[in-house]
Amino acid sequence: MKLGDWSRVFNNLKTHFDFKNVLGVFPYSTSTTTTTGRSKMAMMGGSRKGLFRKISPIGDLSVSIVPVLDQRVEEGNSVEKHLLQFYINRLRSYRRYAHALEMSLWMTDKRYFPMSYRDVAIRLDLIAKVHGIEHAENYFNSVPKQLKGLAVYSALLYCYAREKSVEKAEALMQRMRDLGLDRSAFVFNVLLSLYYKADNYEKLDSLMQEMEEKGIARDIYTYCICLKVNAAQSNVDGIEDILRTVESDSNLASDWFFYTTAGDAYIKVGHLDKAFAMLKKSEELIEGRGIVYDNLLTRYTTLGKKEEVLRIWELYKTYVKVYNKGYIAIICSLLKFDDIESVEKIFDEWESQTPHTFKL
Known part of the structure; x- marks a missing residue:
């Protein structure tokens, strides 16, 4: 051709x-x-007879996987919670959100496993992706108070950021401040990323200042956002300052993603040789x-x-x-x-x- x-x-x-x-x-x-890869295969059953082997060929998201799950139990096989959690995350990683949500619901509605903070947060995210943000908000409002921790609030905040709903994200962030749930870099990173995508650098700078005032240390993802901001503003000196800061801080574990982000930043400002050097550093951390x-x-x-x-x-x-x-x-x-x-x-x-x- x-x-x-x-x-x-x-x-x-x-x-x-x-x-x-x-x-x-x-x-x-x-x-x-x-060994990690082999252990994951073992968790999934390791053979074609395993539960995940029966679910994986169902690529059509309009076809329910519930009958497969029900049959597994009817045949006398045990289905443990940690395996279901692993399968849900696996389905999410392959963007099979509808099937992951079915399994999440089946885990509690059919197997009666209790929900953890993380289970609730993941389900909220899946509902937003499958049914939309309004359904996710309704689910959030229905969650018992004892399960509404940082993970669940953060999940909703992330959903708002993904929808680029600045006002809703800001309102939720204020609610999290009032509840004392604003003490992690992750929460700030979600909002920082939203401001970056909205080209609202004034609010981004203000939020960075808030982090500093509250003694919340920037993590590697905060610095990735900073790299993108400096690249968008064609600030080469800013990019290089961030690189020096990260590489000189023993508390920051720079990873492949940081260096590919740095590579992207240099590409954006036209420094292709430096971008190439960043990709080489990323290669060293492939794992x-x-x-x-x-x-x-x-x-x-x-x-x-x-x-x-x-x-x-x-x-x-x-x-x-x-x-x-x-x-x-x-x-x-x-x-x-x-x-x-x-x-x-x-x-x-x-x-x-x-x-x-x-x-x-």
């Missing part, structure tokens, strides 16, 4: 996968060959995670570094199980370099792996 034909194919393919929400397409955390390879493929492509794209792809295949998102990332990258020969080769490789890439 010609370049234009391949581009159309993959644009349609990405849209198709996103619409279908097929398990395995968005592997934000994939199993590796490490066998598929999402990092996906990010690096995209960013090296933005820098026009085809040789780095191909090098990262080989590392990807060596250290991590590659799922559909990984194949889409590398093919889309190579299309930008007009490398049809490599695209066709990798597409054939992907096609040969199809029976595996749709499974965990």
Whole structure:
């Protein structure tokens, strides 16, 4: 096929996968060959007979997974709460929110497991994603007072931020202040990110000042937001000040995400050599995670570094199980370099792996 034909194919393919929400397409955390990866497989049953193996092929979100769950119990199998919690998080990571919500409800309505703060927070988030913010607000109002802790308030705040509802987010934040639930960097980061996206730097600066006055230390994600703000304002000195601050603070564990964010900041201000150096630092902190390879493929492509794209792809295949998102990332990258020969080769490789890439 010609370049234009391949581009159309993959644009349609990405849209198709996103619409279908097929398990395995968005592997934000994939199993590796490490002990951790094997232990996760063991938790999920380890074989095709496991509960998750029966749920995973149901990619159509209009098809309920409740009958599968009910059958599991009817067959005399035990279903423990910690496993259900693990499965719910797994479904969330693959954007199968409707199925994750079904499992959350089944966990309490059919198995009568008590809810923790975290369970309530996750359910609230899922309700917002599946049914909308009004349903999430109704659920929040129905939650017993003893379960309305920081996690639940933070979940609603995050939902407001995702909807870019500045007024509602600010009102909830004030309520959290009144209740003494404003003592974590995470809460401030949610609102800081919202102000950044709304280009409201005056309120962002005021909120940063509030953090300082309350003695709330900035964490690595606070500094990531600061990197984005400085990049948006073309403040190269500000970007470099943040890098020096983070790298000199032993209490801050800079991770791959921090350095890819720094790379993005340098790209935005046109310092491509410095962006390249940040991506190299990010590579040193990969820790066998598929999402990092996906990010690096995209960013090296933005820098026009085809040789780095191909090098990262080989590392990807060596250290991590590659799922559909990984194949889409590398093919889309190579299309930008007009490398049809490599695209066709990798597409054939992907096609040969199809029976595996749709499974965990």
